[in-house]
Amino acid sequence: xxxxxxxxxxxxxxxxxGLTAGQYGYDFSDIVTPTVAGSDAKGEHxxxxxxxxxxxxxxxxxxxxEIWQADAxxxxxxxxxxxxDTGFRGLGRCGTGTDANNRFxxxxxxxxxxxxxxxxxxxxxxxxxGMLVHAFTRFYFDDEAELNAKDAVLQSVPADRRNSLVAKxxxxxxxIEYQIDIHMQGDAETVxxxx
Amino acid sequence: MSTxxxxxxxxxxxxxxxxxxxxxxxxxxxPALAIQSGLTxxxxxxxxxxAVRKLDHDLTKNGVTNGEPxxxxxxxxxxxxxxxxxxxxxxxxxxxxxxxxGRYVHKVDQHEAPLDPNFRGSGRCMTDANGNYxxxxxxxxxxxxGNHFNAWRPNHIxxxxxxxxxxxxxxxxxxxxxxxxxxxxxxxxxxxxxxARERLISKFSIEKTEEGFALGYQFDIVLRGRNATPMEN
Numbered sequence: 001x002x003x004x005x006x007x008x009x010x011x012x013x014x015x016x017x018g019l020t021a022g023q024y025g026y027d028f029s030d031i032v033t034p035t036v037a038g039s040d041a042k043g044e045h046x047x048x049x050x051x052x053x054x055x056x057x058x059x060x061x062x063x064x065x066e067i068w069q070a071d072a073x074x075x076x077x078x079x080x081x082x083x084x085d086t087g088f089r090g091l092g093r094c095g096t097g098t099d100a101n102n103r104f105x106x107x108x109x110x111x112x113x114x115x116x117x118x119x120x121x122x123x124x125x126x127x128x129x130g131m132l133v134h135a136f137t138r139f140y141f142d143d144e145a146e147l148n149a150k151d152a153v154l155q156s157v158p159a160d161r162r163n164s165l166v167a168k169x170x171x172x173x174x175x176i177e178y179q180i181d182i183h184m185q186g187d188a189e190t191v192x193x194x195x
Numbered sequence: 196m197s198t199x200x201x202x203x204x205x206x207x208x209x210x211x212x213x214x215x216x217x218x219x220x221x222x223x224x225x226p227a228l229a230i231q232s233g234l235t236x237x238x239x240x241x242x243x244x245x246a247v248r249k250l251d252h253d254l255t256k257n258g259v260t261n262g263e264p265x266x267x268x269x270x271x272x273x274x275x276x277x278x279x280x281x282x283x284x285x286x287x288x289x290x291x292x293x294x295x296x297g298r299y300v301h302k303v304d305q306h307e308a309p310l311d312p313n314f315r316g317s318g319r320c321m322t323d324a325n326g327n328y329x330x331x332x333x334x335x336x337x338x339x340x341g342n343h344f345n346a347w348r349p350n351h352i353x354x355x356x357x358x359x360x361x362x363x364x365x366x367x368x369x370x371x372x373x374x375x376x377x378x379x380x381x382x383x384x385x386x387x388x389x390x391a392r393e394r395l396i397s398k399f400s401i402e403k404t405e406e407g408f409a410l411g412y413q414f415d416i417v418l419r420g421r422n423a424t425p426m427e428n
Contacts, residue, residue, distance in 0.1 A: 005207070005419060007367065068240065115234060153230050192223050192225075193230050
């Protein structure tokens with residue numbers, strides 16, 4: 001290696017007016033929002049929600065979650081991410097400091113299956129004060145049991161921890177919602193990947 | 196498309212780094228599971244040049260309400276490259292920081308230091324075809340925090356970089372040369388490798404300093420390189 005990597009440092013508690021300004025009401029433009037797919041995007045429109053818990057099972061109110069996913073055809077977008085785009089954007093970012101219950105949420109579409117995977121999933125990065133290095137995880141979908149059973153990455157996870165990666169489908173008055181919490185520690189600790 | 200080399204854990208702090216107390220209840224306790232890198236890890240978001248507006252790269256101007264921000268004006272030059280030395284073009288670099296008094300605009304920051312009505316402290320820029328970026332700002336002040344008795348954060352600027360793939364995502368902090376608080380700061384020190392820590396410290400540059408206007412600093416950002424052979428589908 002010609003050069004060493006720049007070390008990661010924590011996002012800290014004060015990222016909102018730089019990274020999630022619109023969501024938190026600061027006067028600065030956004031380049032990423034919790035909307036991953038606009039209303040014109042092809043596919044089943046869903047909302048993904050969840051809560052981040054620390055090692056004492058307290059809700060984390062200053063985490064930032066990012067997701068990156070394929071479109072309904074299982075293709076990762078090469079089109080620039082644009083917050084004015086009413087179609088598919090592929091990237092989302094949400095802080096946990098504005099919802100009354102400190103949830104994160106993403107308005108998106110259910111992704112298709114990517115060419116080299118077996119089940120649909122969303123890529124996730126977790127950032128927060130108290131993390132010097134961000135953590136990668138994935139969200140799978142509980143109504144895809146058959147495909148999940150064939151997914152090489154999901155099946156490489158010990159069986160008793162697999163559920164930490166699978167979001168639950170719920171019908172709400174406003175549409176389909178998938179719920180999944182992120183547990184940083186404890187018996188229900190989320191599986192994180194060395195990506 | 197090719198995939199990215201694994202993260203070099205020797206260049207990063209561990210998830211649980213007790214000197215920085217908040218990590219104790221927030222870092223994962225079990226080892227991250229290694230997975231085969233594929234399409235997912237090799238792709239990542241792109242941004243159009245229009246994502247960066249005219250004043251986004253100038254924090255001395257983009258938060259002005261009735262005058263100039265107070266503090267020492269600086270210009271930060273840098274290059275985004277990978278571990279193989281390849282420059283990374285069209286990469287968005289997001290920036291946020293405290294003002295010259297060590298106070299953040301963020302509502303949660305209650306440090307008893309004044310806000311500056313002419314400084315918000317956030318911005319962004321994009322690398323050019325050669326991987327170079329530049330932004331203007333005010334040198335941030337140090338501020339106290341609750342980690343331990345008499346704990347103070349060294350002067351720093353937060354930087355967020357997407358890089359060419361989701362796997363190369365990086366959030367880091369740029370420090371200033373000669374800051375006596377660095378050797379006391381657990382956030383800095385929990386990166387155990389001294390040579391890696393040096394990469395977090397910008398270099399003063401008289402060549403980049405603008406005569407009569409702003410002191411110049413250089414801060415290069417190095418992301419994971421790509422594997423030599425393209426992935427097999």
